[in-house]
Amino acid sequence: MRDILGDKIWEMLFPHGTYCIICGKFIDKTRKYDLCDHCIKHMTFKNTYIDSEYDFAMASMGYGLYERRLVFNLKYDGKTFIARNIADILYDSIYKEVSEGRNCPLIDADLIIPVPVHQNRLKQRGFNQMQKIGKHLSKKLDIPLEANALLRTKETVAQKALSKEEREQNLLDAFSVNPIYKNKLKDSKIIVLDDIHTTGATAKACCKTLEAFSPKKIYYLSLLFAGNRHHLMVE
């Protein structure tokens, strides 16, 4: 309830098409993704195919200061209304693939599963930003969101201080599947939805966990691709 109320208050204070979601400057309703001319110019809207264990993996944007601000404003400043703009960016990036004649299996998926956060972090933050984004993306793509199918059962802290191998080990047992969803996952095509792809350790752990439940395909969609810039990351 507090969560829903929070969203409504934010929407009232910052109606879409009034302020730039990065810098807060006044804008008008014609601005794409509620971004001012300055901020949008500094952002890279470019799809990156990610080399991974997934059947298809893609990120929609680069990882610069402005792109990072987009995620952080939602994640750490609690500006949940940004989730809708991010869903718009993800949706457009998927249809860019389709409109340019490339194969994008994401449009034929059966389920969207956001990368989960641990209960303790959920209590701290009050929401899972991926769940917020997933809700809007699910509506746009007409693909159901199963926000509770994948669970984060182990809290992983201070990931940024660890090496790639240590991160992978740390994350390996961090996820589990909610048994209620066992049948739903079998033979289905799943999109795992993430905000920032860094070393790929989280993505890999999610994939491994879901694989055990025999889905038909597992896809991965991340907003940002940080690549080897993960040292700048804050989990």
Ligand SMILES: [Zn+2]
């Ligand atoms: Zn701006």
